Amino acid sequence: MKYIILVFALLMISVTTYAQKLSSSNSELELSFKLKSDGTPTYSLNYKGKEVISESKLGLELVNDDKSLLDGFQIKEITSSWADETWKPVWGEQSEIRNHYKEMAVTLEQPEENRHIILRFRLFDDGLGFRYEFPQQKNLVYFVIKEEHTEFAMTGDHTAFWIPGDYDSQEYDYTTSKLSEINELFDKALSHNASQEQFSKTGVQTSLMMKTNGGIYINLHEAALKEYSLMNLNLDEDSLTFKSWLTPDAIGNKGYLQAPAVSPWRTIMVSDDATDILASNMNLNLNEPNKLEDTSWIKPIKYMGVWWEMITGKSSWNYTDELPSVKLGETDFSKAKPNQKHAANTEHVKDYIDFASKHGFDALLVEGWNEGWEDWFGHSKDYVFDFVTPYPDFDVEEIQKYAASKNIEMMMHHETSGAIRNYERHLDTAYQFMNKYGYTSVKSGYVGDIIPRGEHHYGQWAINHYLYAVKKAADYKIMVNAHEAVRPTGLRRTYPNMIGNESARGTEFQAFGGSKPNHVTILPFTRLIGGPMDYTPGIFEMDISKLNPDNNSHVNATIANQLALYVTMYSPLQMAADLPENYEHFMDAFQFIKDVAIDWDESHYLEAEPGEYITVARKAKGKPDWFVGNVNGNSPRSTKLKLDFLEKGKNYEATIYADAKDAHYKTNPQAYKISTKKVTSKSTLKLKSAAGGGFAINIIQK
Ligand code: NOJ
């Protein structure tokens, strides 16, 4: 492993208003830092000689403080350094990651207050990260943030792929529009509930993907979000400048910091090739190295679940429909009348275990196994889960033994209903219960308003909790996949037992009406920038009324598209979400899900355009075999795929799972064609993808 860091310092004794410049190693990006005449810090960013971020202010406004950290600054010191190291993730898109950047750290002093902060900039070949640092000092001990005032000034009316600003949910379809159109489209984009009342109608969430009229791709996000509130972006329409807009707490404050402290990194990725945005490791590199000493127990997981039948309304999480008010620990469920729809019953779970085992899966998730689901949809919060009491028809010991005999690990489910303190009180006993019964991973969930404090899902308090739950899980050697938690910002590097997150509109929305067919061509540019998603792909029966006659939803994808997702949506946690009986009808297509790898040595992003298509090739970890996936947006598309990523001089057999000629996500989603072909690194494949379609290819070395 190569590791070099050099530091040198320039001491600037006097105030300087000259721009300080830093260029990336490949010379494509140039950062300028400057103080305005009133001592307000600003930065700008050029790409290939063109401005991509024009002069933008930096600073923080504090509560109860006459002087905020906004202006009146002088430069005290500037240090420069660089790093070039290679590190190995426990799991990931590639087995080695290069972290290569140039750094400039500017110490800014407010002389009258006799206090200072540091602005640390890291310039990579594919983007810029910067953060605020608050060193320990006499005159800045602890403080409350009223608002962070970081700006990202755009240079034109770019096309943006956006979801509305929100303090509690990212589960939206994306809207594609010009920046100047966000305001008028905002209400339409708000498909549901949540907490937008306090929000302006030009607020959007990150990761925000944009494309300029000149064909430059810009992505704004954050890295290493810890002990701080999530940043939304609010667009000033006149100047086309995004301004940071932190998530408030229950009383409107935006963060409580005690020095020494740092903000998350604010990130700007830039390239004229969209595939560079998908290939970037900048977000991960801005996070701290792995803090877990022993990682031998952390493993990628391919799993099935007793789940889709609940989400579609075919069966239920709750055991009985009889109880208007249930008191946890008091209600005797063995005396209650079962509703006959409770899916988490021992016999049914065993059927799933049989199927998952027969087809080589690692694990099985079962939801609705524990007492308490009678009320959770109502969120009356009269009672909450204890995470250790199974319903009478779920024999935890019997299921555990049966699963072990079939080489299947059981995946735990903890729905917290947003009752975070209740969950924290039960966390040790819940994890001990998992250890006792051999559960090695947990899917947790935070549906509903956060209680008891009336906080938001993306405020500092809740964000502290999500990481607390992950760290404590590591003590018990448990992997965590949290739904409805804050969207990832690369923390998986530091805590690799955080193997999944939802935090976006996943497949479940296909059972609540349907998602836009091009949704999956946008997610890798947005939600996945910070880390993997438990998207739960693999739906083969698109007509949901076949599962539940009362549900008219339609899954807007072809079967070939669903297969491709295992490659295009990188995750160490991949689910085959449909019911066994739906797979039984298409066992030849199901073979791809059985074969596809879930950990990788290399990833090559072959072609991509947000909203339109993505084609990715990945090499299975420790094996010579490759998997290729293509997802396609709203219109049919043809492509010529060069297989020059294959090892030269070797022979391979490709099995191609493609849309049939007449396939279409709406009218003919189950039409696919499987073919095989001998290929080498010199081969080119001509392929066609239907609207909402795609292809998946398995390339085995012979
Ligand atoms: C929402 C999650 O996204 C879904 O996967 C889960 O089944 C329900 N909450 C219940 O916890």
Ligand code: CA
């Ligand atoms: Ca969800």
